[in-house]
Structure formats: C-alpha cells, structure tokens
Amino acid sequence: MQFKNPEILYFFALLIIPILVHLFQLQKFVKTPFTNVAFLQKLQQQTRKSSRIKKWLILATRLLLFSAILLAFAQPYFSDKNIDKKQHTFIYLDNSLSTNTKGEKGNLLKIAAQEIIESSNEKDVYSLQTNSNFYKDISKNELKNILLKIENTSKKLDFSTVFLKINQQNISKTNTLHKNILISDFQNTYNKKFTNVTPAFSAIKLESSQKSNLSIDSVFISNANTTNFTVNVIIKNQGQEKNNTPISIFNNENLISKQSFNIDEDATKIIQFTIQNQDNFSGKIQLTFSDTFQFDNTYFFNLSKRKKASVLAIGNEADFLAKIYTENEFNFTNSTVQNVNYNSIPKQQLIILNSLENLPEILAQSITEFSKNGGSLVIIPNEKSEVNSYNSFFNKLQIGKFENKINDTLKITSINYNHPLFKNVFSKKVNNFQYPSVYSLYPISSKNSNIIISFENNTPFISELKNNIYYISSSLAKTNSNFLNSPLIVPVFYNFGQLSFQFPQLSYRVATENKIRVETQLGKDEILTITNNENSFIPLQQTFQNNVIITTDEQPLQAGIYYILKQKDTLQNIAFNFPKEESSLQYIDLNTLAKNNKNIEISSSIPATFDALNKKNEVQWLWKWFLALAIVSLLLEILILKFYKP
Incomplete structure (x- = not known):
C-alpha cells in the first residue's frame, strides 16, 4: 500500500492525547452509607467494572475514527507505480513503404495506428516518432489526431536515431516512468543496430499475410547505336515461381511495348526491350501483378540525348x-x-x-x-x-x-x-x-x-x-x-x-542525397527548380561557370519523372525511384534478438502491450473505504453511548 500524502501519517502521534485523557481521567465516587453493606459493596464493584468497559469501547471507537480519518486524508492506494511519477510512453511507428501492405486485419500501418488509438490511456503522456516526424509530449487526443492522418513515406529512419531520441527523452524527464514501444516490420536492414546498450523497449512486429513479392530491381541501357537501344530490366522474385506476368514500357504515358515472362522461385531475370532512338525518352516500366508490395512494380528512368x-x-x-x-x-x-x-x-x-x-x-x-x-x-x-x-x-x-x-x-x-x-x-x-x-x-x-x-x-x-x-x-x-x-x-x-562529362543517370533515389550536374549558365539572381505535376521544390545548388551541381536530399519523396527548370525553360528531365531495399522480405527474428539482448521484450500485439501497461499503471484508491470506516466508528460510538448502560 502506498500513500499520496504520506506526511499526514505523522499526525498519528496525536492519538496519544485521547489515550492519556482516558488513562488519567479520575472520577471521584460519592459514598452513601446503607444498612446492607455487603450488598452495596457488590453493586458498587459491578458498576465500576461496567463503566470501565464502556470507556474502553468509547476510546477504541474514537481511536478508530481518528485513525480512519487520518488514513483517508493520506489517500492510500494500491499500484505498481508511485502516484507522484508520471507515465511517459515513447512510440516508434514505422511508416516506411514496406508497411503499406496487407496483414491479417488489413493494411499494416492503418491497423497499427487504429489499435494505438483504441489502446492508449488518456492519463498518460506520449511521444511519437515516425520516419518523417517527431511529436513530443502529446496527449492521447493529439496522438489520435496525428495517427488518423498518418501516411506511408519513402523516408527511412535508422534505429540508432530512434534510440538516440529515446535516450534524450529519458534524460530530460525527471520523476517519470518510461515505456518504449517500437512497432515495425523489422526488416533485416536493421539487424546490426541492436547492442547491449540499446535502451529497453517492447518490440511489436507488423507481419504481412503474403510471403511473395515481385519487384523491378533496376534498369540499364545496352547496344545503343544510331538506330535504337536496348532497355534491360532486372526483375527480382522473392517466393514461388511466377508465370505469364505482364510487363510494359511507356514513354511518358504512351505505351511502347508489352510482353509477358516467367520467373523461377527466388530468382533474378533480365527482360529486354528494343526501343527506337529518340532525343529524350522518359521511360516507365510497369509490372501488372498483385503481390506483397505495389510501390516496387513501377520503375521510372530518363534517357537524354547524348552530348559531346x-x-x-x-x-x-x-x-x-x-x-x-x-x-x-x-x-x-x-x-x-x-x-x-x-x-x-x-x-x-x-x-x-x-x-x-x-x-x-x-x-x-x-x-x-x-x-x-x-x-x-x-x-x-x-x-x-x-x-x-x-x-x-x-x-x-x-x-x-x-x-x-x-x-x-x-x-x-x-x-x-x-x-x-x-x-x-x-x-x-x-x-x-x-x-x-x-x-x-x-x-x-x-x-x-x-x-x-x-x-x-x-x-x-x-x-x-x-x-x-x-x-x-x-x-x-x-x-x-x-x-x-x-x-x-x-x-x-x-x-x-x-x-x-557526367552524363545524367538513368534514375535517382528519392529521400537520398543525389548530386546532379546540369549544363547551364546562371545569372546572378537565377536559380534552378525541380518540379512535376504535383509538387515543386528548390534544391541545394552550387553554381560554376558552365554548369550547376544540384543536390537533392529530403525532396522529392515520390517516384516519377521530374523536370529541372530554369525560370520556365526545361533544361532536362530526371527520374526518381523508391529505394529497392524496401522490397526485401527478409526480417529479423525477434525471438533470437531478445535472447541476445535482455532489455528487449517481445510483444504479441499492440492491444496486449498497452493493456499490460495500463494495468501496471492502474491505481486502486482506498480513501473511500477508510472514510466509510470512520463513519462506522462514529455510529458505533453513538450506539454505545445511547444503549450501553453500565
């Protein structure tokens, strides 16, 4: 049993006062002579004995009354935590592209967000880390509003960054209980990020219901001549063999060629398209296939006219x-x-x-x-x-x-x-x-x-x-x-x-540092802009006499064909694709990880983790019971005074 106001308990020392009053209260009896002395002596002894019992009962009820009142004001409770300590829960929710797939209950990211909303406690304080943002010290209502709007992102967050954020939160908060929950699919790219000094956390694994995936790994050009060139598409298959899978190549939105192919189990295959030479070719490769991930079924590339x-x-x-x-x-x-x-x-x-x-x-x-x-x-x-x-x-x-x-x-x-x-x-x-x-x-x-x-x-x-x-x-x-x-x-x-002469690459990766050389001359106040039909941004750029080196990092986040503009003039087209590491179906074995790291706890589900946390933080207040005991003690004293006749 713990007390919210333990300092009240010092007042128990004052209970000595009624005890002393009882012990030293001397009552003088008046003697009255009667003829039958023996009878009167017996009556007098019985009266004194009854009066003494009544006084002891009254003392006991009063002590019980005062004790119950003091305990009620001290506010006792049963709980696994100290009521003076706040509960702070750090949640990392992996919203990378690989969590945009179906699990047993539906979309992994959306279901995870919904379960967090339903299971979180209104009294706790939360910090939410996603791959794209960090929300510090938010309430359940704020957490709910954020999770309802969460979307997948091409940004990849390293677990070492998550652990650094956890340590910063723990150091900055005093008199606080910390609970760290990591919700991710735990792709094996994270495997080397866990050590013996990793902060303690509960790991909840998001698992896809499908165990097979077909993806476009990369594209390269060969056999280029004055007439045509060959587009080589590297297809990667994870899982069982696949037959008669359609694949198409587009120039912008115009279909250029289409074919189908077979691929063996866990194999890699090159599909070739022969394309007639053109000054600029803004290519898109499209796989028509339903599997674990959809984002890796499309690949963009750009082929510009070769310059001397x-x-x-x-x-x-x-x-x-x-x-x-x-x-x-x-x-x-x-x-x-x-x-x-x-x-x-x-x-x-x-x-x-x-x-x-x-x-x-x-x-x-x-x-x-x-x-x-x-x-x-x-x-x-x-x-x-x-x-x-x-x-x-x-x-x-x-x-x-x-x-x-x-x-x-x-x-x-x-x-x-x-x-x-x-x-x-x-x-x-x-x-x-x-x-x-x-x-x-x-x-x-x-x-x-x-x-x-x-x-x-x-x-x-x-x-x-x-x-x-x-x-x-x-x-x-x-x-x-x-x-x-x-x-x-x-x-x-x-x-x-x-x-x-650095010829433009066929494509670049989103949310990654890319350096792109653009052959142009800029005036004093001129800048280059990268844009497509949906968004536009100004990249970091370094201007030289005959060229500009632009650097992309945080932008763009979506795959597609983009245009480098100088004012309203298009200097060149560039293509961006999602990182191919996100297509991996290789995941960390959390049970093995937990065996090697004692501070890692494996949890079966999000509701189970939050239920255990809520029960651990549950407080059973006892002051009402002691207040009831005080009332009962008062009633007992009244009954004794009224009905007990010595």
Missing part, C-alpha cells in the same frame, strides 16, 4: 589524342600555348596540358579557375619541364609539390582495377601483358593522391591528385616512353574524356 564532351589539349600537336577523341563523341581541340583561346577554356569539360616546358602565369591562372569550377584536368610533364614553374602552378591548385627529374628506367606494372577510370574496361585482371617503360619521370609529393597505374617500385605513374585532376609523372614522348604503344593508352585517355 569538349576536350582541349594545350601543347604540341598529338596525333594519339585526335585518334582517341573522335568527332562523333567529342569536341576536340588542340592548341599551342601561344594560340590558346582563353575565352574557350571555361566551356571545356577536359583540358590536357600536354608536355609543356613551363606554364605562363596567365595560363596557370585560367586553368586554376577552370579546375575550381569543376573542370577535369590532365597534366603531362615535358622531358625538360621547369620545376619552379610547375611548382608555382601546383601550389595554386593545392595538389602537392612537383619534384626534380629522376632518370631511371622503370616498367609500368600495376593497375588499380577498382578506380572508376577502368570501370567496365577489363573482364578480368591482366597480369601477363607486355609492360611499357619510361626512362625518366617527375615524381610529386602529395598526401591525398589516388594511384591509378604504378611502376614496378610502387611509385605512381598515373595518379588522381584531387577530384578530376590527373597527373602522369612521365613525358609520353616516344624518346622517353613507349606507353603510347601500350593497349592501356586508349581506355585511359578515353575515360579521362568520358568521366569529365
């Missing part, structure tokens, strides 16, 4: 560059130092400084500005390069120190196959090719260089000194190296040009 990358080589004329940077793929220009058109430098995507003995200050300044604005740069020294001139240039670029020439014959032996420069170049690692050699080199000291190709002594031959700045440590003149005769020369310089 502009490449400028500064130095003596180099035939090998003209052969690599052909007219059908690149806008290639070769210029001597004396004839450089400085106005054209900002318009290039790639500049190659080919075997310059020194770099004039005006050229160094222009190239530095070009690099800062996002342009790609390849530096090839001359056999007679002036160290001081190059060092001054390197200092402007902040890429390290150009060191003195070393005369030594070295073989080029190692390739960094993981570098983006060699993506899709080699089908396998090559170890027995004919090694090209150099006879002299200019090494550099750089802390952040990424080696692409190296010599036999592990020093770099080609390295990436900074984003999009590449350095070849040796002159490529035939008198100094036979690298021009190596099969590596073509993929290396070809990909220098390809990587310098």
Whole structure:
C-alpha cells in the first residue's frame, strides 16, 4: 500500500492525547452509607467494572475514527507505480513503404495506428516518432489526431536515431516512468543496430499475410547505336515461381511495348526491350501483378540525348589524342600555348596540358579557375619541364609539390582495377601483358593522391591528385616512353574524356542525397527548380561557370519523372525511384534478438502491450473505504453511548 500524502501519517502521534485523557481521567465516587453493606459493596464493584468497559469501547471507537480519518486524508492506494511519477510512453511507428501492405486485419500501418488509438490511456503522456516526424509530449487526443492522418513515406529512419531520441527523452524527464514501444516490420536492414546498450523497449512486429513479392530491381541501357537501344530490366522474385506476368514500357504515358515472362522461385531475370532512338525518352516500366508490395512494380528512368564532351589539349600537336577523341563523341581541340583561346577554356569539360616546358602565369591562372569550377584536368610533364614553374602552378591548385627529374628506367606494372577510370574496361585482371617503360619521370609529393597505374617500385605513374585532376609523372614522348604503344593508352585517355562529362543517370533515389550536374549558365539572381505535376521544390545548388551541381536530399519523396527548370525553360528531365531495399522480405527474428539482448521484450500485439501497461499503471484508491470506516466508528460510538448502560 502506498500513500499520496504520506506526511499526514505523522499526525498519528496525536492519538496519544485521547489515550492519556482516558488513562488519567479520575472520577471521584460519592459514598452513601446503607444498612446492607455487603450488598452495596457488590453493586458498587459491578458498576465500576461496567463503566470501565464502556470507556474502553468509547476510546477504541474514537481511536478508530481518528485513525480512519487520518488514513483517508493520506489517500492510500494500491499500484505498481508511485502516484507522484508520471507515465511517459515513447512510440516508434514505422511508416516506411514496406508497411503499406496487407496483414491479417488489413493494411499494416492503418491497423497499427487504429489499435494505438483504441489502446492508449488518456492519463498518460506520449511521444511519437515516425520516419518523417517527431511529436513530443502529446496527449492521447493529439496522438489520435496525428495517427488518423498518418501516411506511408519513402523516408527511412535508422534505429540508432530512434534510440538516440529515446535516450534524450529519458534524460530530460525527471520523476517519470518510461515505456518504449517500437512497432515495425523489422526488416533485416536493421539487424546490426541492436547492442547491449540499446535502451529497453517492447518490440511489436507488423507481419504481412503474403510471403511473395515481385519487384523491378533496376534498369540499364545496352547496344545503343544510331538506330535504337536496348532497355534491360532486372526483375527480382522473392517466393514461388511466377508465370505469364505482364510487363510494359511507356514513354511518358504512351505505351511502347508489352510482353509477358516467367520467373523461377527466388530468382533474378533480365527482360529486354528494343526501343527506337529518340532525343529524350522518359521511360516507365510497369509490372501488372498483385503481390506483397505495389510501390516496387513501377520503375521510372530518363534517357537524354547524348552530348559531346569538349576536350582541349594545350601543347604540341598529338596525333594519339585526335585518334582517341573522335568527332562523333567529342569536341576536340588542340592548341599551342601561344594560340590558346582563353575565352574557350571555361566551356571545356577536359583540358590536357600536354608536355609543356613551363606554364605562363596567365595560363596557370585560367586553368586554376577552370579546375575550381569543376573542370577535369590532365597534366603531362615535358622531358625538360621547369620545376619552379610547375611548382608555382601546383601550389595554386593545392595538389602537392612537383619534384626534380629522376632518370631511371622503370616498367609500368600495376593497375588499380577498382578506380572508376577502368570501370567496365577489363573482364578480368591482366597480369601477363607486355609492360611499357619510361626512362625518366617527375615524381610529386602529395598526401591525398589516388594511384591509378604504378611502376614496378610502387611509385605512381598515373595518379588522381584531387577530384578530376590527373597527373602522369612521365613525358609520353616516344624518346622517353613507349606507353603510347601500350593497349592501356586508349581506355585511359578515353575515360579521362568520358568521366569529365557526367552524363545524367538513368534514375535517382528519392529521400537520398543525389548530386546532379546540369549544363547551364546562371545569372546572378537565377536559380534552378525541380518540379512535376504535383509538387515543386528548390534544391541545394552550387553554381560554376558552365554548369550547376544540384543536390537533392529530403525532396522529392515520390517516384516519377521530374523536370529541372530554369525560370520556365526545361533544361532536362530526371527520374526518381523508391529505394529497392524496401522490397526485401527478409526480417529479423525477434525471438533470437531478445535472447541476445535482455532489455528487449517481445510483444504479441499492440492491444496486449498497452493493456499490460495500463494495468501496471492502474491505481486502486482506498480513501473511500477508510472514510466509510470512520463513519462506522462514529455510529458505533453513538450506539454505545445511547444503549450501553453500565
């Protein structure tokens, strides 16, 4: 038994007063002489004995009366918690895309929200965390209004963020009982987020009634030529085999082609569509199939007309560059130092400084500005390069120190196959090719260089000194190296040009950081906007001389085709899709999780969890019973005084 006002109990000490009064109250009896003394003595003894019993009964009833009144004012109760402590319940409700499916009772998210509303206690305080919002210290009525409007979102919230929020709530609240409830489907992407220091919580798993799902994993383009291209759609099947499943491809809303396919159990398959070349293709792949998830049955992509990358080589004329940077793929220009058109430098995507003995200050300044604005740069020294001139240039670029020439014959032996420069170049690692050699080199000291190709002594031959700045440590003149005769020369310089111009991706992911390069020039007060038929937003953007890098993160949240606008002009189309991780049917085994984490409690359902919490917080007040006892004591005293005659 606990008391709301335990300080009242100190007044029990005052009960000593009626006891003392009773004990020390002396009553003087008047003696009256009678003739029959023996009879009177017997009568006198009986009278005193009866009077003493009556007084003890009256004392007992009064003590009982005062005690009952004191206990009633102390407000006793039975409960598993202290009445002075408030109950705060933290609820995480997973409203990710994967909870937008059917369970035994209906839509997982909607049923979960409804059960929380029906089971929550009006007297408790709640904090609600969803994947998109956090609502702190709200009442049941506020909780109800929020849950009635809750919708699925493409945002994914990490459990580590949820636990951090729980800890913040627990620290900020004193004299409060905390209960943490996590309601989710617990996809296995969360599995590594639980440790021994995870806050205690009750886990309620939302389970789909279907155990099979067909999804569009990704799309890529192949066999592109002047006439047509092939759209390759990767289909992923989870569960039993599926037959005669329709799949369609649209350009905007126009149906281009349709076919059906069969897919084995738990398999992946590529479906191909051959499409006639078009300047812009805003594609949509549509699966017509009813399964666990519907959001992954549609995939958007955008294919823009391929643009040529502009490449400028500064130095003596180099035939090998003209052969690599052909007219059908690149806008290639070769210029001597004396004839450089400085106005054209900002318009290039790639500049190659080919075997310059020194770099004039005006050229160094222009190239530095070009690099800062996002342009790609390849530096090839001359056999007679002036160290001081190059060092001054390197200092402007902040890429390290150009060191003195070393005369030594070295073989080029190692390739960094993981570098983006060699993506899709080699089908396998090559170890027995004919090694090209150099006879002299200019090494550099750089802390952040990424080696692409190296010599036999592990020093770099080609390295990436900074984003999009590449350095070849040796002159490529035939008198100094036979690298021009190596099969590596073509993929290396070809990909220098390809990587310098970032062609738009086929699609991007919603609610994820994406960096998109847009070829345009903006005025002082101009901005780019991303829009579709439903919403519009201004992304974070970084403006360079000939392009703008836009970054999307929180927006957009819906898949579809969007348009990048400059005022009212559409610069390009971009496609966004939902994250494919949400299509997973692999879930955490909560029983195993609970065995490994003692502070995790598994609950069978939302109502059961809240019922247990409400019973634990239930208070049984006893003051009414003690008040009734006081009344009974008073009535007993009245009855004793009236009817008990000693």
